[in-house]
Amino acid sequence: MTATSANSSAQLLQGLRAIVGDKACMEAADDMQPFTTDYRKLYHGKALAVVLPATTQQVSEVMALCFRHGVPVVPQGGNTSLMGGAVPDAAGDAVVLNLRRMNQVQEIDVVNDTMTLSAGVTLQAARAAAQEAGRLFPLRIGSEGSCQIGGNLSTNAGGTAVLRYGNMRDLTLGIEAVLPDGRIYSSLRGLRKDNTGYDLKQLFIGSEGTLGIITAAVLKLMPLPGATAAAWIAVRDPHAAVELLTEAKRVAGQAVTAFELISGPALTLVLESMPQLSAPLPETHDWMVLIELTSGGDAEGLDAMLMGILEQGLERGLVTDAAIAASLADTRAFWQLREEISDAQTRTGGSIKCDISIPLSKIADFIAEASAQVLALAPDARMVIYGHMGDGNVHFNPLRPKDMAAAEFLAQNYARVSHAVDGLATRQNGSISAEHGIGVAKRDDLLECKSPVELELMWQIKRALDPGNLLNPGKVLPGAKGLV
Structure with a gap:
């Protein structure tokens, strides 16, 4: 490093x-380590500093300062990314900007059914705040x-x-x-109709912090469900699961809230990792479905719908066994088994993450x-396959054999297995990232699944908003020759 630098x-x-105060600006490597290593401990970087602003104004001042110095900034929330999208690279010249101090629920408008909150609010806290106000914020993920x-x-x-x-x-x-x-930039107006030009907020949603740092949002709220019905169902195979979903939508319509596919190895992994949990069904099955119906309050009608779906499934040979939740505790137990699949893989190590979206007719x-x-x-490989079949999203995660080290399995198989699975998805008009993002892990794969026109347009937007490539550089956009 020169004297000038x-x-x-x-x-x-x-x-x-x-700007942020001495206690909210970290410079020591040990202090910064939790912010420079990803959730799965696969990506390790270095940073010039980690800052924790408390307000949008502080974020603005930090960005302006880094912009003047030409210093890259890596935005970070809960650092739960599975794609390495929230940590810096090894250069050590970036500032990590973590938003966890910006954790205010600013307003809940029960008439407009909206909630305004800062970006550092955890999903769990957002859902709890909505419920306290008698409303539902419906996003549900395991890392909430x-x-x-x-x-x-x-x-x-x-x-x-x-x-x-x-x-x-x-x-x-x-x-x-x-x-x-x-x-x-702000569009915190809570409007459901606003046709005054380009919908600029959509540029930032899904951009993984490469175009701007989201600091607050106005989110929709829904009525709290008055009744819930759930069942853990063994199905003949994925084809039967698709037919059962079709039947469920015919019988229950929009009451079908969730329809999750779970492979036998996925459930086995959870039960081995957490022996205090119990399987819902007495026998092992290759394929299972977790279905949940919700409604405004007609519990008997909802239960009748669920029974009708199961009866049709049994008559048509789609369903081989089922456990129906008799209480809210049963429903929560079903969901715990489903939601622990991701963490069970992380604890085990050696999982190849393929987050695929496919038209339901082809899944x-x-x-x-x-x-x-x-x-x-x-x-x-253990075929840990699970996910949101209802919307065509499958987490296709081949896992290392029990007698093989995680590092060895990934070194031998990650690239070729990921390439094979993603290539098949692309050929079937699917997506290689349904909800996990691109980050670093899938960045260069975009060269094979995006057209030159799409990539060029993405880079044009990036250049327009971030001409110095200072925001989360090296993420999402592949640095292909002629595009940078």
């Missing part, structure tokens, strides 16, 4: 401390205790209730975001063909 860094750090609203927006999170309520794009009416030069054939291709490449 060292002096510039010292001036930057002094300026950051002046640690993931933050800003991160949910920046990855366009989906989760288990997309079938009924949609993903974050569908649940958002307005956002506030700080641009790379420190300017503040069963995709699962069969992708499984055959993976087992030809890695014959002993």
Whole structure:
């Protein structure tokens, strides 16, 4: 480091401390380590500093300062990314801007059915605040205790209730975001109709912090469900699951809130990882479904719908066994088994993350063909397949054999298995990222699944908003020749 660059860094750090305070500006490597390592401990970076602003104005001042110094900034929420999208690279020249101090629920409007909150509010806190006001914020994902609203927006999170309520794009009416030069964009108006030109908020939703730092949002609220019915169902195969979903939508319509597919190895992994949990059914099954129906309050009618769906499934040979939740505790137990699948993989290590979206009409054939291709490449892999079949999203996660080290399995198989699964999804008009984002892990794969026109347009938007490539550089956009 030259004397000039060292002096510039010292001036930057002094300026950051002046903005956020000494305690909210970290410079020691040990202090910064939790912010420079990703959730799965697969991506490790370095940072010049970690700052924790408490207000949008502080974010604006930090961005303006870094912009003047030409210093890159990595926005970070709960750091729960599975794609390495929320940590810096190894260069050590970036500032990590973590939003966890911006955790205020600013307003709940029960007449307009909206909630305005800062980006650092955890999803769990947002759902609790809505429920306290007699409303539902319907986004549900397993990491809700640690993931933050800003991160949910920046990855366009989906989760288990997309079938009924949609993903974050569908649940958002307005956002506030700080641009790379420190300017503040705001559409925090809570309007359901606003046709005054381009819908700029959609540029930031799903952009993984590469265009601006989302600092607040206005989100839609829904009525609290008065009744819930759920069942854990063994199905013949994924084709039968698709037919059962069709029947469920015919019988129950929009009351079908969630329809989750779970493979036998996925459930086995959870039960081995958490032996205090119990399987809902007495026998093991290759394929299962967790279905949930909700309504405004007619519990008997909802139970009758669920029974009708199961009876039709049994008559048609789609369903081989089922456990019906007799209480809210049963429903929660079913959901715990489903939601623990991701963490069970993380604890075990050696999971190849493929987050696929496929047209529902093709999803069963995709699962069969992708499984055959993976087992030809890695014959002993455990096929942990699960996800939101109701909206065509499958988490296709081949896992290391029990007798093989995680690092060895990933080194031998990650690239070729991921390439095979993603390639098949692309050929079937699917997506290689349904809800996890792109980050670093899938960045270069966009060269194979996006057209040159799409990539060029993405880069044009990036250049327009971030000409210095200072916001989350190296994420999402592949640095292909002729595009940068």
